[in-house]
Amino acid sequence: MHLALVIDDYLPDSTRVGAKMFHELAVELTHLGHNVTVITPGFEQKHAFRETQLDKVKIWNFRSSPIKDIGKIQRAINETVLSHRAWSAIKHRIKGDTFDGVVYYSPSIFFGGLVSKIKQRCACRSYLILRDFFPQWAIDSGLINAGSMIERYFRYFEKRNYSAANVIGVMSQKNLEVFGKQSPCYSGKSEILRNWASLKPSEEVYDIRKKLSLENHIIFFYGGNIGHAQDMANLMRLAKGMNDYQLAHFLFIGQGDEVELIKQLAEQWQLSNFTFLPSVGQDAFKKILAEIDIGLFSLSKKHTAHNFPGKLLGYMVEAKPILGSINKGNDLKEVINSNSAGYILDNGEDQSLLNSAIKLYEDQEERMELGLNSQKLLENEFSVSSAANLIVKGLRS
Structure with missing residues (x-):
């Protein structure tokens, strides 16, 4: 055809x-x-x-x-x-x-x-x-x-x-x-x-850790649209809650209507664990995904639809655990949690989201296991x- x-x-x-x-x-x-x-x-x-x-x-x-x-x-x-x-x-x-x-x-x-x-x-x-x-x-x-x-x-x-x-x-x-x-x-x-998503992981790295002096850090990564539909303040509150964890770092890469908001919140809350970078090309983006530790996402609690953000597939390709929050009733929560591919909470459950982030930060074996499960989920579904x-x-x- x-x-x-x-x-x-x-x-x-x-x-x-x-x-x-x-x-x-x-x-x-x-x-x-x-x-x-x-x-x-x-x-x-x-x-x-x-x-x-x-x-x-x-x-x-x-x-x-x-x-x-x-x-x-x-x-x-x-x-x-x-x-x-x-x-x-x-x-x-x-x-x-x-x-x-x-x-x-x-x-x-x-x-x-x-x-x-x-x-x-x-x-x-x-x-x-x-x-x-x-x-x-x-x-x-x-x-x-x-x-x-x-x-x-x-x-x-x-x-x-x-x-x-x-x-x-x-x-x-x-x-x-x-x-x-x-x-x-x-x-x-x-x-x-x-x-x-294509099932082939990246064979190269971008050296983002070296460029940002994050060699020994646990990187919580968000990449993609930074807009109203994502409720980026939700993830910024998570970064604020993790600010005292010395080796935790939040890296956001993307573009959208709430870029200025996340910059303002980072300055207002004096976050030392946060970096924002503008969008990069697809090849560079894929290489960066190979280096990060945890893939983040967020959906506004006001949504009535039940989106499955495409960025999650990039995390799955690179065998990264997924951490995020969604609008109540979204069946994405069941898909990720039941397959032990990460932790999904309802948007607004800030303390539970923070607790899950701390668990992933402290337990390397859990990060590895959940990441492999996320890759298997990609292959199957x-x-x-x-x-x-x-x-x-x-x-x-």
Whole structure:
């Protein structure tokens, strides 16, 4: 099959987990014998269209204004025209037999128009990889008022995004249930598609310990989006609670709306055990993961959806124990805890989270055992080959 893969952020320019996952999927699909073309924005590129290649994956970039790390209003405007700009750039290259299927990733919610046009011209099916429920999570977090004009605007594009899909893959059983309640008219075409990762660990290191003079320290690491959905103050309180443990160090690498918040809290609380670094490239990021001791994550307690953050898969690949807190009822807690891959608490259980961090800090054998279990969990439940086969099955149904 010749497959079009659509995403708003992709390698080699992106440092985000979603871009890495999508590229791993594209590479796996090529290994399965499919012809893959990724359609993605080229930010600030001069020409309307550009074609490149990465790891035997063809990439079509269409010209776009930035949609990451900018003001919310400007981001909404720039994302709204993604489908229009994409179709204008690629429509002359698409014939009736060009594509046999479309796989698209959300967020963003604004590719429904593009996917519909490709499907109409090529008479093919589509698979939506739905990784969060926007705008619902923004309403839950208080960023958007329920019933407002802004909500109705985003809901229109959300519905258009869902309508363009023949199959919609959500991350977990709980998400499947939530999706069925929130969007009942689309629930009949939804299924569980877990996040995925390549199983190959890094063979090199970045020397982050040497660069930060942390050779003998236990590194608690957070990498990825630093935003409202993550409730970063939650992890900063954990760092504060560990400040008296001499060899514990918290390293955060990423970008997002709450970068200034974590910097302010580190200064306000005079944290000597905390380092923030801006995003690094995917190769460097993977090498850093090979050096850290404990993988951190956090989800806002206000969420009603049940996300499985992609960053956890990076921790699993490198056999790192997982420590974090989530919104109440999230079935991720059961997945990690029942497989002894780490410690997951409900967001707000600060003392229990701190106690778990202390336990991991003090017990090297436990860190090793939980890390190996997390790697086994990845192999059993979250391989990229499983995801690719399920998507292909959905496109052929």
